[in-house]
Amino acid sequence: MAPTRDRIVGAAEHVIQELGLVRATTKEIARAAGCSEALLYKHFRTKEEIFLAVLLERMPALRPATLRLGARVGQGTIAGNLEELAGSAIEFFRRTISLAGGMLGDPSLLNGFRQMLAASGGGPHVPVTLLASYIREEQRIGRVSQDADPDAAAALLFGACFHRAFLANLVELGPDDVLVHELVRTLLTGLTPR
Amino acid sequence: MAPTRDRIVGAAEHVIQELGLVRATTKEIARAAGCSEALLYKHFRTKEEIFLAVLLERMPALRPATLRLGARVGQGTIAGNLEELAGSAIEFFRRTISLAGGMLGDPSLLNGFRQMLAASGGGPHVPVTLLASYIREEQRIGRVSQDADPDAAAALLFGACFHRAFLANLVELGPDDVLVHELVRTLLTGLTPR
Numbered sequence: 001m002a003p004t005r006d007r008i009v010g011a012a013e014h015v016i017q018e019l020g021l022v023r024a025t026t027k028e029i030a031r032a033a034g035c036s037e038a039l040l041y042k043h044f045r046t047k048e049e050i051f052l053a054v055l056l057e058r059m060p061a062l063r064p065a066t067l068r069l070g071a072r073v074g075q076g077t078i079a080g081n082l083e084e085l086a087g088s089a090i091e092f093f094r095r096t097i098s099l100a101g102g103m104l105g106d107p108s109l110l111n112g113f114r115q116m117l118a119a120s121g122g123g124p125h126v127p128v129t130l131l132a133s134y135i136r137e138e139q140r141i142g143r144v145s146q147d148a149d150p151d152a153a154a155a156l157l158f159g160a161c162f163h164r165a166f167l168a169n170l171v172e173l174g175p176d177d178v179l180v181h182e183l184v185r186t187l188l189t190g191l192t193p194r
Numbered sequence: 195m196a197p198t199r200d201r202i203v204g205a206a207e208h209v210i211q212e213l214g215l216v217r218a219t220t221k222e223i224a225r226a227a228g229c230s231e232a233l234l235y236k237h238f239r240t241k242e243e244i245f246l247a248v249l250l251e252r253m254p255a256l257r258p259a260t261l262r263l264g265a266r267v268g269q270g271t272i273a274g275n276l277e278e279l280a281g282s283a284i285e286f287f288r289r290t291i292s293l294a295g296g297m298l299g300d301p302s303l304l305n306g307f308r309q310m311l312a313a314s315g316g317g318p319h320v321p322v323t324l325l326a327s328y329i330r331e332e333q334r335i336g337r338v339s340q341d342a343d344p345d346a347a348a349a350l351l352f353g354a355c356f357h358r359a360f361l362a363n364l365v366e367l368g369p370d371d372v373l374v375h376e377l378v379r380t381l382l383t384g385l386t387p388r
Binding site: 113169173 | 213214215216217272291292293294296297298299300301302304307308311312317318319322329336337338339340341342343345346347349351352353354355356357358360361363364365367376377379380381382383384385386387388
């Protein structure tokens with residue numbers, strides 16, 4: 001059987017998926033983990049800490065993808081590299097957006113999360129920064145236009161992936177891979193006629 | 195004094211801002227509006243209907259901006275037209291994202307909202323479609339590259355604005371107008387060297 005802490009994090013992930021963040025109380029999480037609330041609080045000080053552990057430990061799809069991208073400067077096509085990252089980003093956001101969005105509906109939870117992020121230096125802006133670094137490196141070796149703003153380019157691509165995951169919760173959409181291909185192609189060519 | 199229905203919608207907006215969507219119960223909303231819950235239910239069948247009224251009636255910044263944009267085909271600069279829309283979009287998303295995000299944390303609320311959207315034909319994808327239509331019209335008259343995908347371009351710009359509003363809830367960011375300028379400039383020029 002998994003160690004208690006892992007069991008609690010896994011149970012929390014399950015409860016969030018089933019009941020939503022709003023109803024994912026420590027009581028429900030303890031019940032799903034088959035432990036007491038007292039034991040739960042031996043491993044985590046607050047509910048926010050459990051949610052952060054779910055985000056960091058159960059939904060790790062994005063960090064490997066941004067690290068892989070950083071190792072690809074000057075290799076393959078930029079289109080291929082960006083498409084792979086965008087695919088991972090949409091998958092990651094689809095899995096995490098209920099958790100991330102749900103926090104916005106609860107100011108006290110949001111505040112606790114802001115403080116944890118400020119203390120850790122981490123947060124949802126970090127992958128955008130890593131994507132911008134990759135684009136800046138490609139720019140340095142001449143594969144990206146000197147006119148382009150790498151931070152803006154990263155914000156456009158990540159933003160589209162994030163918004164896509166949000167929309168998917170509310171309306172029916174076409175397949176992701178078609179979108180990813182067109183997002184990257186349009187970002188590379190730009191709108192101004194050549 | 196405002197008619198009861200307006201007072202309820204205004205009270206709901208206030209309660210959502212103060213307590214978050216999670217704690218914005220009909221009991222709290224009725225108390226803030228100075229009416230009984232019974233009276234509240236004479237005007238709205240469900241809490242979802244009140245939230246939808248808040249979205250549609252109290253946060254109307256985006257529709258006028260997309261309509262203005264549609265009237266600007268072939269006029270001014272594309273950069274100027276897109277910057278104005280992006281500015282309105284960020285402002286709109288900043289005001290609405292707690293409400294929109296909060297719904298993702300509550301599957302029953304989200305489901306009610308999905309059904310209302312499906313019945314109305316409206317939803318958060320509509321402004322993206324209107325932006326895509328504007329870009330397609332500019333493409334038709336030769337001001338946008340024939341290679342560009344208007345739907346992808348609209349998804350990139352709106353997505354960046356939406357993600358920005360989300361990040362602003364969690365981490366400190368620079369000024370919006372600088373970002374908007376760079377987003378539009380990068381979308382127009384593209385990343386591929388000319």
